[in-house]
Amino acid sequence: MTSDRSVVLTATVPVGTPPVWALLQRRLFDVLDDAWRAFADRYCAPDGSLRYAGRVEERDGGDDFYEAFFNWPVLYRLGGADDLLDASKHHWRGVTAQLTELGLVVDEFERGYDWFHLGESMLLFYGICAADPADPEFAARARKFADLYLPGSPSGNYDPVARIIRAPHNGAGGPRFGLQKEWASYGADLTSMSRFGLPLRDLDGITRWDDLADPAHARRMGDAMNARIGRGDTAVDLAATSLAVNAWLYDHDDRYRDWALDYLGAWHERAVACGGVLPDNVGPGGTVGELHDGRWYGGLYGWSWPHGLYSVGNAAVVASVNSVLLGGGDELLSLGRAPLDAVLDHGIEAPVTGTDMSISDRWLAELGDDADRPTLLVPNRHADTGWFDHQPPQLGLPLWLLHASGAESDRDRLERIRKASGYDWRTVRAFRNKEEAGHEAPWLAYLNGDNPDYPAEILRVALGQAARRLELIAADTTDPSDMHIHHWQRINPVLTEALLQLTTGTPQVLYNGGLLPTRLAYWDAGRGRPGLPPDVAALVDTVTADRVRVELVHTGHRHPRTVVVQAGGFGEGRIERVVTESAQSGHPGDPRAYVAPEPVLHSGEIPVGAGHLTVELPPGRRIRLDLRLTPRHRPPSHQTAPV
Known part of the structure; x- marks a missing residue:
């Protein structure tokens, strides 16, 4: 949290009949706090490791262990149980020791694997760093891990002359040439x-x-x-810049910033030379296509194989978000923008059912009955024959570009996709995929004022999905020796997509290595920790580049709560002023009356000029804050506490 002065507001508007969304949101916090404990009891050993006795491949599996807990620190940051942060650290340490014994981890970091999977495995670690930046143990690890990729590192991962990460599989053991x-x-x-x-x-x-x-x-x-695929650099290595940004957020050591911006700049130059589209491979000498007869496609987890846009696009947008955090200039946003525009320009209209695509199960769940309707499909892959493997656009990618930039061009791209979609963006479906994402369309419709029931509907979906996983855990008799290595992530009952959207105005984290710069962040002044206080619910209903509107509701009846509202999860924003409302006294009214008097509301604008403001919430009171912001007022950093 930031340490500059803070305006203090007191909520005076009576809650009256509690809004359904507020009650469901507080119920979800309660359910999730029960859920992570049930998961840990069933699947974890006392040392924090996962109970597992199955097979582990030579270069695969590390990510799957960490992924079981990937969003637990996020829940803590939003207001989860006080002991959830310590539990997250406990499981990180336990899993790290477990993977060390299995030979996949060296000195607490992956021995050497691709960043499509390394990015997945790092989400738990990044979440812990953001949730508790005052922990010196994890701060030291953040720097140690980032140091593995700096020029001159003994690991040898990076070639500063060619400006490449030297092998697609890389890590604590240095470049690990070849494949598994x-x-x-x-x-x-x-x-x-x-x-x-x-x-x-x-x-x-x-x-x-x-x-x-x-x-x-x-x-x-x-x-x-x-x-050919096991040598040189590949586009998914762009996600390694999150290591450097995470370390830089502690104390702004420019070694990390300089390396990340130079590496991002090298890929930007290559994309410009390829006509704008991000290539997926660079040979050992620093030349695109060096191992692929000059082709800009063909690298590991690249445009041709196996996932195309699903892997390249994710890494490219992670890179774009990181460039914004580092203040690297808008031109680096083209790393993420160009791939999306390229596939949109080659889109077709066809139904998901009946269209040959490599990944269809996620779209059948996300679209439900609408999978039979013609809709926009974009090519995910490219080979000598051209673009192929058409699938619906992954909305999280263009949405994160808008979240990072606030630019109208990024908003226009999403509107272009919406107009070409053959389904109603307002529909909320009850599914949960691996990334715990996919509800971007109905959320965007809500933010555009066209889906007023979304908050209650998505919270019902989250509650239902958490309940289903709790039932699966209770009924699970799988022996650890027979357990599939993806079993835990499939059954993880912690859900944060709805809470991130509704309370902070932020999309679900980019799953393959993204950091999480939330639009808003909260601090519980009573408990002296991040997150919403008990009984308090929050709903963001407006998000633009320089404005966020949020309502805070105290659903309890006994204890007053104090919550600090911060502009930017890394303290980068500044609240210039706030438009809010107050009510005249008179509630709850005469006990002889059958109904409480309608409150008389007054609206007013208050100058703030700080990174945060403080709200005192008496029981049964609410307040709406229309925050007018300067989004990138100061360099982002890991925050500890407001003053």
């Missing part, structure tokens, strides 16, 4: 990968998946993958 040994022979028996097609499409005699049934072809494909 399980892919040394890449054959047709790898059925889980068949839907993504051939990793390389230019090998003589291997033109379709079934050709890999020949052991000679499988070995040749494995050799080529190790030699």
Whole structure:
């Protein structure tokens, strides 16, 4: 939290009949605090590790262990249980020791893997750092991890001359050339990968998946993958800049800022040279296409294989958000913008059902019955034959660009997608995907004033999904030796998407390595910690570049609460003024009357000129704050407490 002066406001408007959303929101906090305890009791050992006795591949699995807890510190930051922060740290330490024993972690960091997965594994760590920046142990780790990628690091991950991360698999063990040994022979028996097609499409005699049934072809494909996909830099490594930004947020050590901006700048220059579209590969000499006959596509987790936009776009937008945090200039936002515009320019109109796509299950859940309706589909992948693998746009990507920039061009991109969609953006469906995202469309409709029931509906969905997972936990008799390595993340009962949207005006975190600069942040003055106080619910209904409107409701009847409202989760914003309302005294009225008197409201504008303001909430009172902001008034930083 920021330490400058703070205006103090007192809520005077009676709550009267409590709004449904406020009661559901407080109920969700209560349910989630029960839920994470139930998960820990069922799946965790006393040392914080996960009970697991199954197989772990040579270079896979570390992310899956950390992902089981990825959003727990976020819940704490929003107002979860006091002991949730210590629990998050306990499980991080336990899992890290567990993975060290399994050989996947060295000196508390992944030995060497790709940043599509490393980004997933780091969310728990980033969340702990943001929730408790005063913890010297995690602050030291943040710097240690970021140091692995600085020029001159003994790890050797980074080549400052070529301005590349030297191998797609990288980490505490330095560049780890090649791919996992399980892919040394890449054959047709790898059925889980068949839907993504051939990793390389230019090998003589291997033109379709079934050709890999020949052991000679499988070995040749494995050799080529190790030699070409397993060397040089790849676009998903852009997510490594989150390590540097996270370390920089502690004390603004410019070593981290300088490296991140230089690395982002190198990729920006490559994109400009490729006509604007972000390439996915750079060879050991620093040249795009060096290992792919000049192609800008073909790298690991790149445009051609296996996920395309799902991996490249995520890393690109993570990079764009990081560039804004570092004050790197709007031109670096093109890293995230250009890929989205490229695929939008090649969009088609077709239904999800009946369209050949590599990932369809998530869209069947998100669209429900509307999956049969023609809608905008954009290509996720590119090969010699052009763009292919059309799927609905992932709204979290353009939404995070708007969240970071506030620019009208980013707002226009979302409106372009909405107009081309063949389904009603107001519909709220009861699903939860791996990223715990996907409800961006109805939330945006709400913020645009076109979906007034969204807060209550999304909270009901969250409560239902949490209840389902609690039932799955209670009924789960799976033996640790038979447990799938994705089992825990599939059953994690903590849900933060709805709470982030409604209380802070912020989308769900970008899952493959994003930091979480929330639009608003809260501090519970009574407990001296981040988050909303007990009994207090918050609802953001307006978000623009320089304005946020939020309502705070005290749903309790006994204890007064004091909440500090901050502009920006990293303290980067400044509240210039606030428009608020007050009520004349007179409530609850004459006891002989059958109803309470209607409050007489008065609106007024108050200058603030600070990073935060303080609100005193007597029981049964509410207040609406229309905050007028300067969004990037000061450099962002990890905050400890307001004064």
